[in-house]
Amino acid sequence: MIRPRLTIAIDGPAASGKGTLARRIAATYGLAHLDTGLSYRAVAKALIDAGAALDDEAAARRAAEVLDLSALDAGILSDHVIGEAASKVAVMVPVRQALVAAQRRFAETGKGAVLDGRDIGTVVLPDADVKLYVTASAERRAERRHAEILSKGGDARLEDVLEDLKRRDARDMGRADSPLKPAADAHLLDTSEMDIETAFQAACDLVDRHRAE
Numbered sequence: 001m002i003r004p005r006l007t008i009a010i011d012g013p014a015a016s017g018k019g020t021l022a023r024r025i026a027a028t029y030g031l032a033h034l035d036t037g038l039s040y041r042a043v044a045k046a047l048i049d050a051g052a053a054l055d056d057e058a059a060a061r062r063a064a065e066v067l068d069l070s071a072l073d074a075g076i077l078s079d080h081v082i083g084e085a086a087s088k089v090a091v092m093v094p095v096r097q098a099l100v101a102a103q104r105r106f107a108e109t110g111k112g113a114v115l116d117g118r119d120i121g122t123v124v125l126p127d128a129d130v131k132l133y134v135t136a137s138a139e140r141r142a143e144r145r146h147a148e149i150l151s152k153g154g155d156a157r158l159e160d161v162l163e164d165l166k167r168r169d170a171r172d173m174g175r176a177d178s179p180l181k182p183a184a185d186a187h188l189l190d191t192s193e194m195d196i197e198t199a200f201q202a203a204c205d206l207v208d209r210h211r212a213e
């Protein structure tokens with residue numbers, strides 16, 4: 001049986017587990033995956049490397065317009081500090097317009113795609129087949145991000161990571177353009193008390209339910 005294209009939108013706050021779920025779901029269902037956070041991180045990194053201010057709208061727009069989504073280096077861009085800078089460039093409308101256009105082009109190709117970010121279910125793919133909004137308590141998310149930083153040989157205090165996440169969430173939820181919020185038709189998945197496997201099974205159940213309809 002030939003299956004129709006499948007598009008899956010996964011949104012949620014920092015370190016909620018969206019990327020982990022998106023990668024596994026994409027591999028399981030044979031879909032392409034795009035971590036849209038990396039595109040905002042790449043624009044921030046381009047400004048930092050050029051010595052430009054993070055609120056330099058003209059420079060940020062140019063960086064967003066020339067960004068090649070297939071050439072994003074997650075190893076470099078995943079740095080905790082770049083996440084904070086990314087949330088500053090992400091408030092600029094021209095940056096979002098350029099990146100959203102590129103993200104939609106990515107989602108339109110092939111057999112279907114899983115995109116994870118902040119505005120996928122609300123703005124980028126409002127007609128996605130399945131929408132998940134992944135959350136976890138700020139404390140649990142900070143513990144996970146802290147452990148991740150240490151496992152990569154980095155150094156950080158848990159209290160600082162918690163403060164960073166709270167500040168970033170507030171900026172992402174409070175911005176005027178495309179704020180972080182669940183789409184009206186999103187399934188909420190609170191992973192505070194779920195390990196990765198349990199969260200993955202819960203997400204697959206939702207996808208399978210959609211495919212059985």
Ligand SMILES: Nc1ncnc2c1ncn2[C@@H]1O[C@H](COP(=O)(O)OP(=O)(O)O)[C@@H](O)[C@H]1O
Pocket residue numbers: 012013014015016017018019020021144145147148191194195196197199
């Ligand atoms: N349900 C979970 N239980 C425990 N750790 C998790 C869970 N989901 C994700 N993680 C871990 O938390 C960290 C952040 O997850 P990630 O998927 O990168 O989050 P996001 O993409 O939302 O920022 C990673 O180290 C990941 O392995």
Ligand SMILES: Nc1ccn([C@@H]2O[C@H](COP(=O)(O)OP(=O)(O)O)[C@@H](O)[C@H]2O)c(=O)n1
Pocket residue numbers: 013014015016019036037038040041083086087088090116117118119120168172
């Ligand atoms: N679709 C998206 C994805 C990320 N972002 C911004 O980019 C920042 C970094 O996103 P990310 O997904 O890489 O962050 P983590 O959740 O991995 O910490 C977020 O804090 C948002 O400000 C966005 O505005 N819209």
